[in-house]
Amino acid sequence: MNDNTHIDHKSHGYGVYVLIWFALMALTGITVAVAGINFGALTIATALVIASVKTYLVLTVFMHLRSETMVFKIFILVALFFLIISFILLFTDYSFIVRN
Amino acid sequence: MSSSEHTISHVHRDDVASRMGMWLFLFTELLLFGGMFILYSVYRYNNPEAFHLAAKELNTIIGTFNTMILLTSSLTMALSITAIQRNNKSLSIFFQMMTVILALGFMVNKYFEWGAKFHHGIYPGSDQLLSKPAGEILFFGLYYVMTGLHGLHVLIGICLILLMIYYTAKEVITQDNYMKLESAGLYWHLVDIIWIFLFPLFYLIT
Amino acid sequence: MNSQNKNEVSYLEFQGKHKGLLGWLMSTDHKRIGILYLISLMIFLTVGIIFGLLMRLEMLTPGKTIMDPQTYNAIFTLHGVIMIFLFVVPGLPAVFGNFFLPILIGAKDVAFPKWNLTSWYLYVIGGLFAIVSILLPGGPSDTGWTFYIPYSVRTGTNVTFALFAAFILGFSSILTGLNFITTVHRLRAPGMTWFKMPLSIWSFYSTAWIQVLATPIIGITLLLVAIERYFKVGLFDPALGGDPVLYQHLFWIYSHPAVYIMILPAMGVVSEIIPVFARRTIFGYHFIAMSSVAIALFGSLVWAHHMFTAGISDTSQFIFSLLTMIVAIPSAIKVFNWVATLYKGSIDVQVPLLYVLAFIFQFTIGGLTGVMQGVLSIDIHVHDTSFIVAHFHYVMFGGTGFGFFAALHYWFPKMFGRMYNKKLAVRTFWGVFTGFNVLYFPMFIMGWLGMPRRYYDYLLEYQVYHVISTIGSWILVPSLLLMFGYLLYYVLKGAKVTEKNVWGGETLEWQIDTPPIHENFINIPTVNEKPYEYKSNDLETQFSEAR
Numbered sequence: 001m002n003d004n005t006h007i008d009h010k011s012h013g014y015g016v017y018v019l020i021w022f023a024l025m026a027l028t029g030i031t032v033a034v035a036g037i038n039f040g041a042l043t044i045a046t047a048l049v050i051a052s053v054k055t056y057l058v059l060t061v062f063m064h065l066r067s068e069t070m071v072f073k074i075f076i077l078v079a080l081f082f083l084i085i086s087f088i089l090l091f092t093d094y095s096f097i098v099r100n
Numbered sequence: 101m102s103s104s105e106h107t108i109s110h111v112h113r114d115d116v117a118s119r120m121g122m123w124l125f126l127f128t129e130l131l132l133f134g135g136m137f138i139l140y141s142v143y144r145y146n147n148p149e150a151f152h153l154a155a156k157e158l159n160t161i162i163g164t165f166n167t168m169i170l171l172t173s174s175l176t177m178a179l180s181i182t183a184i185q186r187n188n189k190s191l192s193i194f195f196q197m198m199t200v201i202l203a204l205g206f207m208v209n210k211y212f213e214w215g216a217k218f219h220h221g222i223y224p225g226s227d228q229l230l231s232k233p234a235g236e237i238l239f240f241g242l243y244y245v246m247t248g249l250h251g252l253h254v255l256i257g258i259c260l261i262l263l264m265i266y267y268t269a270k271e272v273i274t275q276d277n278y279m280k281l282e283s284a285g286l287y288w289h290l291v292d293i294i295w296i297f298l299f300p301l302f303y304l305i306t
Numbered sequence: 307m308n309s310q311n312k313n314e315v316s317y318l319e320f321q322g323k324h325k326g327l328l329g330w331l332m333s334t335d336h337k338r339i340g341i342l343y344l345i346s347l348m349i350f351l352t353v354g355i356i357f358g359l360l361m362r363l364e365m366l367t368p369g370k371t372i373m374d375p376q377t378y379n380a381i382f383t384l385h386g387v388i389m390i391f392l393f394v395v396p397g398l399p400a401v402f403g404n405f406f407l408p409i410l411i412g413a414k415d416v417a418f419p420k421w422n423l424t425s426w427y428l429y430v431i432g433g434l435f436a437i438v439s440i441l442l443p444g445g446p447s448d449t450g451w452t453f454y455i456p457y458s459v460r461t462g463t464n465v466t467f468a469l470f471a472a473f474i475l476g477f478s479s480i481l482t483g484l485n486f487i488t489t490v491h492r493l494r495a496p497g498m499t500w501f502k503m504p505l506s507i508w509s510f511y512s513t514a515w516i517q518v519l520a521t522p523i524i525g526i527t528l529l530l531v532a533i534e535r536y537f538k539v540g541l542f543d544p545a546l547g548g549d550p551v552l553y554q555h556l557f558w559i560y561s562h563p564a565v566y567i568m569i570l571p572a573m574g575v576v577s578e579i580i581p582v583f584a585r586r587t588i589f590g591y592h593f594i595a596m597s598s599v600a601i602a603l604f605g606s607l608v609w610a611h612h613m614f615t616a617g618i619s620d621t622s623q624f625i626f627s628l629l630t631m632i633v634a635i636p637s638a639i640k641v642f643n644w645v646a647t648l649y650k651g652s653i654d655v656q657v658p659l660l661y662v663l664a665f666i667f668q669f670t671i672g673g674l675t676g677v678m679q680g681v682l683s684i685d686i687h688v689h690d691t692s693f694i695v696a697h698f699h700y701v702m703f704g705g706t707g708f709g710f711f712a713a714l715h716y717w718f719p720k721m722f723g724r725m726y727n728k729k730l731a732v733r734t735f736w737g738v739f740t741g742f743n744v745l746y747f748p749m750f751i752m753g754w755l756g757m758p759r760r761y762y763d764y765l766l767e768y769q770v771y772h773v774i775s776t777i778g779s780w781i782l783v784p785s786l787l788l789m790f791g792y793l794l795y796y797v798l799k800g801a802k803v804t805e806k807n808v809w810g811g812e813t814l815e816w817q818i819d820t821p822p823i824h825e826n827f828i829n830i831p832t833v834n835e836k837p838y839e840y841k842s843n844d845l846e847t848q849f850s851e852a853r
Contacts, residue, residue, distance in 0.1 A: 012178075012182060014179055014182055017175055017178045017179055017182065018175070021171065021172065021174075021175040024171045024174075025168060025171060028167050028168060028171065028299075031300055031304065032160070032164050032304065035160075035300070035304035035305075035306070043305075044305070047300035047301070047304055047305075048297075050300070051296050051297050051299075051300055054296045055293050055296055055297075058174065058292060058293055058296070059289075059293070061178075062174055062177075062178045062289045063285075063286055064282075069116075071120075072119075072123060075123060075124070075127070076123075076127075078515070078519075079131070079519060082131070082519045082520075083130065083131060083134045085606070085607060086134070086138065086523075086559055086606075087138060089607060089609075089622075089625070089626075090141075091141075091145075092626075093555070093610065093618045093619050093622035094142050094145055094146070094619075095619075095621075096619035096621040096622065097617075097618065097619035097622075098146075099549060099551060099617065114417070116492060117417045117418075117488050117491075117492040120417075120491060120492065121417065121418055121421075121484055121485075121488045124483075124484040124488065124518050125480075125484060127518055127519060128480050128484075128518055128519075128521070129522070130522075131520075131522040131523055132522040132523075132526045133526075134522075134523065135522065135523040135525075135526040135556055135559075138555075138556065139530075139541060139556070142549065142552055143541075143549075146549075147547075224537040224538055225537055225538035230538075230546070234540075234546065234547025235547065237540045237546050237547050238540060238541065238546075238548065241539035241540045241541050241546075241548075242541065244539065245530065245533060245539055245541065
């Protein structure tokens with residue numbers, strides 16, 4: 001039972017989680033407040049950047065990615081790469097054509 | 101049996117493998133929603149005005165409230181893991197129950213939100229919706245399918261966490277064997293992340 | 307000590323918690339699950355073959371030969387759905403991946419044995435859904451395996467069941483992929499670094515990533531079609547503002563990488579078999595390994611080449627055409643390395659090698675015609691003609707199918723502890739090979755001349771090719787059925803094999819008992835060498851051992 005494969009997981013204290021929760025709440029407030037202002041094309045970019053920051057916090061702290069090995073981080077990059085490249089290649093079509 | 105040399109490795113526990121498997125599963129969930137986000141991006145790109153107009157029908161306050169509920173439930177889920185790591189069984193169960201209660205709160209809100217839309221005659225295939233321009237039909241189509249699929253994941257999450265509460269009570273989940281709870285937590289946080297993106301994309305584009 | 311003996315019996319005779327049939331249906335042993343998959347795959351393969359035979363028979367003469375047009379539409383749909391989702395996609399990973407992946411990396415089982423069994427049950431449930439879609443009133447789905455919108459929303463046939471079948475089979479495939487990735491990362495034997503893994507493991511590993519990342523996209527897409535049918539959400543239906551071309555995009559984001567789910571494992575098997583029968587270290591190990599990863603990567607970036615005539619933007623056509631050319635490079639690297647391995651080897655032409663050589667021949671034809679279609683101008687000419695049908699049958703059947711048969715003949719003695727009649731197997735091979743080429747090669751010609759695919763009727767000028775092609779099916783199908791027949795016969799009645807190393811292979815599966823014991827290894831081996839290290843000085847002994 002005592003092989004070291006399952007004790008490598010460091011735990012965060014309660015405090016860290018609460019702190020992150022405050023940050024997430026604050027970011028939610030910001031994103032709602034900012035949504036009323038019209039930045040033009042930047043509006044959606046702002047919303048997505050804030051959502052990405054929130055996601056980063058959830059991934060690294062709540063989901064303990066910070067204490068995982070490199071392999072896990074590479075895995076996530078691979079998955080994100082696949083998703084993002086699909087968006088990019090798809091928009092090589094939709095950016096240059098109007099159907100309907 | 102279990103004492104002989106070569107069967108012990110069969111029972112051998114590999115927590116890294118469990119987490120790896122769980123993460124890979126989360127990728128499939130990510131890509132499942134990813135397909136929907138692709139749809140969303142294309143249709144919004146093609147119908148920016150209609151999406152703005154249609155989004156006015158959504159209630160930003162309920163949306164914000166639900167976001168906060170879900171973020172808080174993620175917090176309690178994370179705390180329940182710390183609690184079990186510190187061998188505090190009852191505190192862990194308390195936090196898990198909090199998570200379930202918050203998740204139920206989310207679903208109740210969702211119920212009223214959808215209910216109000218249905219009441220106004222806005223639902224897939226309704227005459228009122230079909231009389232609107234194509235962009236708005238698409239917006240509500242995406243709204244129902246994406247939040248619906250997300251809601252389904254919340255329901256699955258509730259069942260999963262209820263099972264974890266049972267396991268914790270029965271001490272299947274303990275201080276040095278809490279991978280099941282960890283996996284349920286990972287799943288729950290992913291559901292949260294999906295919502296983090298759904299929220300601004302549907303409620304905040306007015 | 308009693309328990310020790312119990313674990314050292316062959317997996318075929320092992321008695322676990324359950325006995326008899328339940329001992330198989332409830333077993334989490336990766337080898338037994340592999341056999342369960344083998345049996346179910348062979349059943350569906352046979353059904354698919356029969357549908358194919360019926361299609362060829364219908365095409366013998368213009369107009370009605372044996373069935374009406376609606377039946378023909380249903381049959382080519384079922385042929386596609388069964389062959390793609392129930393045979394070729396699960397194919398090699400589910401059968402040989404399950405059986406040999408843990409053995410080849412020196413593990414006792416996969417990382418998640420219970421999920422492995424679950425994946426088989428999902429496969430069976432998916433298969434049942436496919437069967438139900440045939441039998442229910444409303445008639446079998448007639449959309450083609452691609453379920454293109456808007457027809458798939460409008461038709462009254464049982465499309466929904468076929469969609470759910472594909473959806474569930476997708477999850478079965480995801481579970482296999484997830485299991486393989488984790489197994490390769492966590493359960494390699496001590497000393498087996500990444501570049502000491504057999505090449506088939508690289509293939510299975512790359513495939514597994516596509517399974518995990520691409521399958522959910524088709525899952526959600528097919529689900530949306532089902533939702534569209536019932537709730538009129540409008541996401542794809544042009545009548546409600548949806549974009550049917552977007553459906554095609556989403557469909558091919560999965561389904562093109564799926565092509566590599568199908569072919570990569572077969573390439574792995576080829577890389578495994580060639581060095582054994584050439585008695586030579588594989589040429590360009592690193593290139594073959596890395597080209598598997600490259601194929602998985604670039605294969606995910608070329609999907610829109612299925613849509614050149616669907617009205618996508620010029621920019622998009624240009625980019626996807628370029629990427630399509632690039633994906634041919636890693637495949638070519640593999641072919642060159644295989645041929646280089648054979649060069650100056652002491653080649654021992656056994657049945658598995660025959661299938662492998664046929665693989666290389668046919669895959670090269672299929673692959674090169676694929677590059678042709680990547681060229682925009684040619685694609686417009688051959689799109690939706692039987693040229694395409696010929697191309698993907700040369701890759702999927704001439705490639706993956708032959709790879710599957712090669713693997714079956716290569717690992718058969720290890721899996722069952724019995725040997726087939728080699729002379730009979732060689733003769734059958736020539737039947738399969740001849741039948742295959744006579745059946746599919748004329749399709750290239752008539753497609754080039756303008757014969758559309760999926761058409762029920764045709765002009766008289768194409769008949770000569772159709773007749774040749776149908777005659778090919780009369781050679782191919784009996785040969786295949788003969789093969790399945792003799793394999794089944796020799797599983798039960800073949801001469802017993804007990805020697806560990808049947809062919810003189812250097813990988814781990816040839817160092818354990820035949821058939822393997824319950825948990826494969828008594829002691830997990832330590833791996834110090836690269837695979838396929840054939841040392842010239844003991845080549846003689848290996849050779850005679852193998853005899």
